[in-house]
Amino acid sequence: MIDHSLVSPELTEEEVVDGCELARRYGVASVSVRPSDIDLAVRLLSTSDVRVGSISGFPHGSPTTAAKLYETRDLLRRGAKEIDMVLNIGKLRSRAFQYVEMELLQMAEACHQQGALLKVIFENAYLTDELKIVACRICERTGVDFAQTSTGFAPTDYTLQDLRLMRVHLPEHIGVKAAGVVRSLDLALEAYQAGCARLGATATASILDEWKARLAAGQAAVS
Numbered sequence: 001m002i003d004h005s006l007v008s009p010e011l012t013e014e015e016v017v018d019g020c021e022l023a024r025r026y027g028v029a030s031v032s033v034r035p036s037d038i039d040l041a042v043r044l045l046s047t048s049d050v051r052v053g054s055i056s057g058f059p060h061g062s063p064t065t066a067a068k069l070y071e072t073r074d075l076l077r078r079g080a081k082e083i084d085m086v087l088n089i090g091k092l093r094s095r096a097f098q099y100v101e102m103e104l105l106q107m108a109e110a111c112h113q114q115g116a117l118l119k120v121i122f123e124n125a126y127l128t129d130e131l132k133i134v135a136c137r138i139c140e141r142t143g144v145d146f147a148q149t150s151t152g153f154a155p156t157d158y159t160l161q162d163l164r165l166m167r168v169h170l171p172e173h174i175g176v177k178a179a180g181v182v183r184s185l186d187l188a189l190e191a192y193q194a195g196c197a198r199l200g201a202t203a204t205a206s207i208l209d210e211w212k213a214r215l216a217a218g219q220a221a222v223s
Contacts, residue, residue: 001029001192001196001197001198001199002026002029002198002199002200002201002204002207003028003029003030003031003032003053003082003084003177003179003199003200003201004019004022004026004030004031004032004201004202004204005032005179005200005201005202006019006032006033006041007032007034007055007058008202009034011034013037013040016033016034016040016041017040019031019033020033020040020041020044020045020050021044022204022205023048023204024044024045024048024050026204027050028050028204029050029198030050030052030053030082031045031050031051031052031053032053032055032082032084032200033052033053033054034054035054035055035056035071035074035075037054038054038078038079038080039078041054042079042080051081051082052079052080052081052082053080053084053117053119054075054080054082054083055083055084056068056071056075056083056084056085056107057071057087057088058086058151059086059151059152059154060086060089061085061087061088061089061090061121061123062088062090065102065103065106065107068085068103069106069107069110072085072107072110072111076110076111076114076116080116081115081117082116082117082119083107083111083116083117083119084119084148084200085107085118085120085121086121086123086151087100087103087104087120087121087122087123087135088103089123089126089127092131092135093127093131097134097138100135100138101138101141104118104120104138104139104144105141105142107142107144108142108143108144108145111145112143117145117146118144118145118146119144119145119146119148119177119198120135120144120146120147120148121148121149121150121151121179122135122147122148122149122150122166123150123151123154124149124150124158124159124162125150125154125155125156125157126154129165132162132166132169133165133169135147136166136169136170137169139170139174140174144174145174146174146175146176146177146198147166147174147175147176147177148176148177148178148179148198148200149162149163149166149177149178149179149180150179150180151179151180152179152180152181152200154180157179157180157181158178158179158180158181160194163176163178163191163194163196164194166195167194167195175196175197175198176194176195176196176197176198177196177197177198177199178194178196179200179201180200182199182200182201182203182207183201183207184210185206185207185210185211185214188201
């Protein structure tokens, strides 16, 4: 379920390499890297089952649709299999819903033509519940694969209420991804129980090590 996140601006190439090796070692769902690191990540994980993803319009969602499409198509050409795109927050808050819908429609088409997944980041910190619901409906109409809560770069992150609201207003075939504050096993399990299918995390090793320890303790208790 974990997308191991390597998108912080200060990461060195050595830290990206270490992060990719960690992702391979723990067998996570995917690793998400900055666009400039996509070639490195694809090369490092070419013999692994870990999917390589990257980001578009990150972290504020304000580039033009054409710029997002160019960035996305370049990433797909270089081997990205998952794209986390920030929707245009300002346009959504301006109630320019047709703009947002057309952008997501084009992005989904570009990704699906290359067999890649599109995860749309809402940035819930800036949205009312009404706008979160509108964004869910737009996601349904445009055929995206995941709706994501946040980038981790906003003043606040998601709430449990956000996760439940998104899950209720999205069809079952569109997954919910929690990102931003998933820094412990308990928070990961909390998000899973609220209906999340993916978790964006940087604390991947500590989360999974604790999970293994709990499983081992449970098996020991049974035996």
